Amino acid sequence: MAERTSAPALPAPSETLLAIADAHGTPTYVYSERVVERQARKLEQLFDGLDVSFLYAMKANPAPPIIETLGRHGFGVDAVSPGEMLWALRLGIAPERILFSANMMTDDEMHTAQAHGVVLNIGELTRLERYGRAYPGSEVCVRLNPKHGAGHHAHVVTAGDRTKFGIPVEQIDDTLRIASEYDLKIVGVHQHIGSGILSSQQFADAIAVTLAEAPRFTDARWVNLGGGLGIPYRPGEEEIDVDTFRADVIAPLSDYQHAHPHLSFRLEPGRFLTAQAGVLLARVNTVKEGSRRTFAGTDTGMGQLVRPTVYDAYHHIANLSNPDGALQPYDVTGNICETGDVLARERALPDVREGDVLAVLDAGAYGMSMASTYNLRPLPAEVWLGADDVPHVLRARESDEAFVERTMAGYRPVAQ
Numbered sequence: 001m002a003e004r005t006s007a008p009a010l011p012a013p014s015e016t017l018l019a020i021a022d023a024h025g026t027p028t029y030v031y032s033e034r035v036v037e038r039q040a041r042k043l044e045q046l047f048d049g050l051d052v053s054f055l056y057a058m059k060a061n062p063a064p065p066i067i068e069t070l071g072r073h074g075f076g077v078d079a080v081s082p083g084e085m086l087w088a089l090r091l092g093i094a095p096e097r098i099l100f101s102a103n104m105m106t107d108d109e110m111h112t113a114q115a116h117g118v119v120l121n122i123g124e125l126t127r128l129e130r131y132g133r134a135y136p137g138s139e140v141c142v143r144l145n146p147k148h149g150a151g152h153h154a155h156v157v158t159a160g161d162r163t164k165f166g167i168p169v170e171q172i173d174d175t176l177r178i179a180s181e182y183d184l185k186i187v188g189v190h191q192h193i194g195s196g197i198l199s200s201q202q203f204a205d206a207i208a209v210t211l212a213e214a215p216r217f218t219d220a221r222w223v224n225l226g227g228g229l230g231i232p233y234r235p236g237e238e239e240i241d242v243d244t245f246r247a248d249v250i251a252p253l254s255d256y257q258h259a260h261p262h263l264s265f266r267l268e269p270g271r272f273l274t275a276q277a278g279v280l281l282a283r284v285n286t287v288k289e290g291s292r293r294t295f296a297g298t299d300t301g302m303g304q305l306v307r308p309t310v311y312d313a314y315h316h317i318a319n320l321s322n323p324d325g326a327l328q329p330y331d332v333t334g335n336i337c338e339t340g341d342v343l344a345r346e347r348a349l350p351d352v353r354e355g356d357v358l359a360v361l362d363a364g365a366y367g368m369s370m371a372s373t374y375n376l377r378p379l380p381a382e383v384w385l386g387a388d389d390v391p392h393v394l395r396a397r398e399s400d401e402a403f404v405e406r407t408m409a410g411y412r413p414v415a416q
Contacts (some may be wrong), residue, residue, distance in 0.1 A: 301334015
């Protein structure tokens with residue numbers, strides 16, 4: 001029998017989550033305003049003393065109350081598509097507080113961002129030149145590749161020799177030449193090295209490269225340090241050590257700002273702010289004894305939380321219905337017709353029974369935002385737990401019939 005270990009915390013009491021599952025069914029994502037607020041305050045305290053502004057990387061979770069909650073803290077938005085940019089604008093985020101960071105952007109996307117008065121963050125020389133030809137004399141931000149990448153999986157490393165992101169630092173001369181030719185004002189210098197990072201030294205190494213190059217951009221008003229701050233997913237895993245982070249990252253930034261008082265900093269966290277705020281509630285519909293494994297089959301799956309399949313990511317799972325049961329190993333699986341549709345393998349859980357409600361923790365980032373309707377299964381419901389702990393339905397559950405009707409209506413009949 002497996003031993004119990006310290007585990008990540010639920011964002012709300014188990015009784016509250018069980019009541020939501022009973023009232024609104026499963027699968028359902030639940031987000032806690034209290035946790036989003038807590039993480040925003042932690043971030044502000046971590047960077048206290050610097051001239052810094054925060055842009056929420058809304059690709060982590062675009063739920064409107066999350067953006068509105070962070071907006072009350074003065075956070076802007078890092079948008080990586082026209083849809084994200086328009087979403088943020090609709091939610092009242094001012095254009096000057098949005099950075100448009102689409103990579104491999106099209107001409108149409110470039111024109112759309114420019115038309116809405118949003119600064120573009122460009123990471124390709126050819127796109128910078130096309131922008132200069134279209135909008136000479138305009139302001140722009142450039143994304144550099146500082147050659148130091150990091151992340152919890154190879155698929156989320158966004159700097160280094162093997163990534164598509166950013167202008168390599170050895171091409172800065174070409175960047176400045178293009179800017180001069182079209183009288184572009186490079187007002188921002190940007191980097192982003194990856195996602196899910198818990199090492200302050202990895203941040204420090206990349207930041208040092210970018211800060212060394214920033215003075216070459218004489219029109220720059222700010223340096224965007226990117227995001228990627230991680231959270232502990234596994235039992236026993238530690239958060240970023242505050243004292244070490246302040247010594248390795250904050251202290252050099254403070255010294256730099258004193259030497260370059262005309263430059264401010266920007267940061268664009270996503271996961272750090274929302275991952276711990278969310279859980280995915282699922283109900284066990286099948287307990288199946290295989291020849292070597294016991295499978296706990298649920299009514300969710302990789303279509304609704306793809307991180308375990310794509311990144312081999314760990315998410316802690318709690319049995320809300322039987323928390324004190326004897327621990328047994330289970331493969332927790334979904335209902336998608338794919339062998340890779342597994343949320344956890346040989347995970348020790350309190351005795352799982354058909355009908356039990358499981359909570360998949362730390363699912364508030366890159367959960368619903370990466371969800372799909374693969375196998376033509378409707379998206380899960382979404383519920384917001386406000387500061388008053390009263391649940392509010394953000395997205396109602398859609399029946400299979402309604403989902404098929406709506407989806408088929410989007411197809412045009414083929415002429416016979």
